Amino acid sequence: MNHFLQLIAIVSLQYGPIVVQNEQSYVLTSSCGGVVTEGSSCVLTCETSAVTETPIVWTRGTNPPYGVKRTTCTTSDPAVPSDYVLACPGTSFTLTITNASVIRDKTTWKCGGSLGGKESDAINLDVKVQNEQSYVLTSSCGGVVTEGSSCVLTCETSAVTETPIVWTRGTNPPYGVKRTTCTTSDPSVPSDYVLACPGTSFTLNITAASVTRDKTTWKCGGSLGGKKSDAINLDVKVQNEQSYVLTSSCGGVVTEGSSCVLTCETSAVTETPIVWTRGTNPPYGVKRTTCTTSDPSVPSDYVLACPGTSFTLNITAASVTRDKTTWKCGGSLGGKKSDAINLDVKGSPSTATAQPPKLLYLLFLIPVIIIGISIGIGISVFVLKVRRRIREQV
Incomplete structure (x- = not known):
């Protein structure tokens, strides 16, 4: 093609510019009527109005056009699919799509000359998925x-x-x-x-x-x-052998305000969420992957962790009214649940008022009794003296 263009340039300098024939035009048709089943073939024919050495270009959708030389009926474009077969009979150029593809060939097609002339009208090639495809x-x-x-x-x-x-x-x-x-x-x-x-x-x-x-x-x-x-x-x-064993770091007894770690050991690592059950309260679901729960009712002083095949719940500040109950754990989707633990939360030892010893009571009471007796005797003596004086005056 380069030699052809050089020839045109030389002739143009000597005899003036060479113009492609004004009447040169291109008409595009298809052997399949514009509809082909995926995997089948369809021949596109680009008919030129006169024999010309001008290369033809095939345009497929928005892809760069393929240039085809008349003299060799070949293209140097590496992007042309290997199942496209080119031919140049008479004044025509043909492109046979031997294995039609929905994702590649279902688009608009055009043809025309690389150096001008009237381009063909477009053909909308419809590639149907095989009806029997199931x-x-x-x-x-x-x-x-x-x-x-x-x-x-x-x-x-x-x-x-x-x-x-x-x-x-x-x-x-x-x-x-x-x-x-x-x-x-x-x-x-x-x-x-x-x-x-x-x-x-x-x-x-x-x-x-x-x-x-x-x-x-x-x-x-x-x-x-x-x-x-x-x-x-x-x-x-869920694995049949999947089971859950619940233990506590405090042996089931904790003082109010202190901490106790509940450990739920699973028999195998699983993505299945675990559930903690506290008494009759709704269970707390904990995801293995994130070791978190979306349950807003979980107290803020409960700290969750998921080491190895275990799940732990650390009650950092045990409460008598809240935590003194039965606890269980298990999988949210089945498996053998743990046995229950009865967590006993003891009240904090209060500062008792010092009670005075019995001896102090005795030491305190004896003087009081003596004083009382003395006062009683004194009053009695005084009354007797008063009576005597009254009698003597009478």
Whole structure:
């Protein structure tokens, strides 16, 4: 093409500018009538009004155009897909899409000359998903898996297609997976989900099943249509051996105002939230992942921790009216609950008023008694003397 342009420049200098024929125009047609099924072929024909050495350009949507030389009927553009077959019969140029793709070829197409002339009208090529395309979802675990174990979900498609698949988990936004790369750009996909695309299938391996996350309905289907799979209700069971043992650092007895740490030991690490039950009060749910509770009724002096396979609740200031009751712990979704602990909160020893010894009472009472007796004798003697005087005067 460079030699051709150089020739035009030389001739233009000697004889004046060379103009592409005014009547040169381009008409674009398709062998499929503008509609093709995914995976099938469609021939686009660009008819020129006269034979010309001017290169043609194919324009696909907003992509950069592909330039095709008339003399060699080739293109040096590396972006041209390998399943596009070029030909240049007579005054025409053809582009055969041998394996139509929804995500690539469903767009507007045009053709024209690289050096001017009337460009063709656009063709809107519609690539349909295969009518028979359907999706069947199965699971390697039969729909039941133990927490922490793995389960492979397989979405079988009725034909190989480039159409992305979508996995739907409960009411969460679906995850789109590309066939060509078998990857997803969705950051919300958990890291323990392993994706694969063998043959006509897509698989999602849940390597560590979670009760709170994976126990829900699952579906799969094409992102651009087709019959979606029936739903699978995945049941994630809490481990049968999961049990809870409750102990206290204070041996079940604590003085009011002092601290006592309750420890709920689980038989295995689990994401299942734990619940603390205090008497007849509503239980407090505590998440393993964050070791927090959203329950506003939890007293501020209760300190939560989640070391290893344990959950701890530190009552930093024990109260007789609040904490003196039975305590239990267990999983929010099942498992064997702990035995109860009867926490006894003793009242603080009050400062008793010093009681005087009995001897002091005696020492105090004896003088009082003597004085009383003396006063009584004195009064009696005085009365007798008064009576005598009265008699003597009479």
